[in-house]
Amino acid sequence: MDKVTKVFWIGIAIAIVFVGWGVMMPGNLDQVMTTSKSFFLNQFGWFYQLAATFFLIFAIYLIFSRFGNIKLGKDTDKPEYNRLTWFAMLFSAGMGIGLLFFGVSEPMSHFTTPPLGGEGGTVDAAHQSLRYTYLHWGFHAWAIYATIALALAYYKFRKGAPGLISATLYPLLGDRVKGPIGITVDVIAVFATVFGVAASLGLGAQQINGGLAYLTDIPNNFTVQLIIIAIITVLFTVSAGTGIKKGIKYLSNTNMILAVLLLTLFIFLGPTKFILDIFVTTFGEYVQNIFGMGMRLAPMNAEKESWVQGWTIFYWAWWIAWSPFVGTFIARVSKGRTIREFMIAVTVVPTVVCAFWFGVFGGSAIFFDFSQGTDIAGQGLETALFYLYEQVPLGGVLTVVTLLLISTFFITSADSATFVLGMQTTNGSLNPPNFVKFSWGFVLAASAVVLMITGGLQSMQTAIIVSAFPLTIILLFTCWGMIKSFSEEVPRKQRGVERKTKSPKDPKTV
Template identity: 70%
Template sequence: MRKDVTNVFWISLVIAVLFVAWGVFLPSSLEAAMGVAQGFFLVNFGWFYQLTATFFLIFALFLIFSRYGKIKLGKDTDKPEFSNLTWFAMLFSAGMGIGLLFFGVSEPISHFTNPPIDVEPGSSEAARIALRYTYLHWGFHAWAIYAVIALALAYYKFRKDLPGLMSATLYPLLGEKTKGPIGVTIDVIAVFATIFGVAASLGLGSQQINGGLSYLFGIPNNFGIQLIIISIVTVLFLISAGTGVKRGIKYLSNANMILAVVILFAVLFLGPTVFLLDLFTTTLGGYIQNLPSMGLRLSPFNEERAAWVQGWTIFYWAWWIAWAPFVGTFIARVSKGRTVREFVIAVLLVPTLVCAFWFAVFGGTGIFYDYNMGTDVAGQSTETALFYLFQQLPLTNILSIVTLVLISTFFITSADSATFVLGIQTTNGSLEPSNFVKYTWGIILALSAIVLMLSGGLSAMQTAIIVSAFPLAIVLIFTTVAMLKSFQAEIVEANKRKKR
């Protein structure tokens, strides 16, 4: 047995291989099982996901204003390892990435034509509601989940010198039990949530790259082409993974940020600029004003609206929870030396505003052309809506090609970061997992994405995320309890030192 891996690695690998084999040899069986599981969790535990996401947001806000804000994620003399700009670029690329491009136009336009509440579809009010709920799904709740988990991982790793593992965040509650079977179980749960959460993104990315290539060059849009895309990108992100976090991921994250900013402002200035700025301002205010009621909405008296909440809001909460160990571990790795207050404010506020502005620009432009110009943006498929929108703007081909490049680099960065994080999770928290471990998980990620696409596409991806997020959510809630216990102990110790 290799010395650089743990029982978590081997147990997770065996289960992952069995899952992949199930999908390859019995895809219809896997699809049926996923359908049953999805219905069960969405119908019976939607309330749990809603309350959990809201809890993390309240907890994050509490930390900002609490006396724990001055605690440093590291020793008192530690300084941040990366500049603020590079730090934002890295956490943003890992935290959202492909999803912004995949859903940038398609989600707001979907809510515009199928509103979550009783307003006339396709109306001006539906447009405002569409963006409010898109902000809800990509805003404060999502980043609060990331911020709290990343905070716990960074705190225990850099200040308490514990392994960078999910199980280590429960040390104040479980003690040495975190190093036994209980700890292994917790870490395996985190590994699988990461695999399914990232695999879904890789599947979405391959579909959108295929959609763009089909739009631009007439290449067929089918599973065979998407399989080739995943294979090519897998080779590229494995090459990047071999260079480490300070080279491959760092440079690609900065490149992502530059390309994303270029495309964002190109659409802003080539599209209806004043309309988009007005729309962003008014819908951001509406989002903040209605945040509590939107974040706790379930519609128990209306089955159609309840199904909407389950298919969108509950799915997103599960997706962010499933991504939390991955994004949290990665953000923690690059956040050494920050204070609790600085960390939470930055991770909660900056990405939320950027995401809201992104959706206002892309989604708002789609709504403008559909509402005012009569173009059928709403009639496009999810993966091609963005490229159809580019056809309505000047510089169509340039925008489309740059977007394809950006999707590919986001694809590579997310997968690259995931292999790094899975390496950390399965090598007892090593910040420099071996290439053997990273390559193994890279291949498993690619195969899992392929299996999910074979077993029902987006629906299968949603099911895998929702199911894997459920036990992880329970773990994450206990993580906040453990963190409060540790913070309180630090305050007590600091007060004792002052009295001496």
């Protein structure tokens, strides 16, 4: 208990108030959240767009900058995990459930209602749907994650600072980060994490219920989803108690095996040539138009503006809200990497994998609706993937594998989140006490239930958008602090190299 900080007690107190509010006055909470969502989307949509684009440009700059050889740790430190395990761990925490929940439903939604307008269900709508899905899950998202993860890893492993969001502001604020300003920053990061992860847990429970309803006579309703959350909470709490080198590591590798198995099976069971053709075409279009798509707001068209707010801006807020969680976790497992290696791996590799995932599953759904007249687009968000499986051989096997994968993603995300929240509320401890992790596990489960009670996906979106706003400002200052720190370090390294390479016979040294 000696590691527990004020951030923990303040965070738990606010969480109890929020959960109590949702239980006692769900209607009032829903009204307040709806009003808040409208305000932030209408007044600050431009801010989220600019911020997300900035983080992408910042990531690209660091890859090619003179800072690329700086190591996240001491110069002699070696990576703690091999690359395959490292990638599996960051990927499981970074996207997980969302890929399964939105893998079919998002491309089909855009296919029916094209982002740029026009008639749905056409060839042009198909291209738009995949391009914008790649946008939402691609380079922007992973650049946000990479930016905060880089800052946390650099200051933790190279400078010996606590693994806290507030510590990344030390170059700008000095010792003031140890007072009320730092506590405020860390509390904001904690609640962005809680809301971002709670939303994913709610989505996971809904999709597990949807899959079970397809396989059995189990009804698809809130009661069943509540039972699912309770069971998964017990499982991830047990996993959290085993530590990062056991529970999370093994679950992440299991996730990767199941995901690769599912993806490989579906490529060969689905319309293989169509999948590969449409992926190559639309991914090329995405790369060509990435900045224009990422800066689009449609201020003179209310319908298109509403689409951008409900999809693109929501995603930017979601990734920013998730960034303390994913960033802390990625930083924890990335000791010994160089900045260049880190930024390339975290920004580029997951983007290509995510895009290919959507190309396979979203592209297949488009194929069946466009060429064979199925109604995958008419299914619910949580059941569209299972309806797609009915169109290919071994659909029952794919459903079982998917439910297992959702469950392991669910457990891994929650397990990782309890670990990260534990770090953030114990002054950056790499081994937070089980009491702290278990407390945050309960808070995550309770928050997910409250969000589902008060309005489902809409309430989840609101919580994410509101909590991400102050965090975005903090992350922008973090980037400024990093550049300041890197600029001070590189000249020293360069001077050291120059001294070592000078010959004793150099006349300047005589």
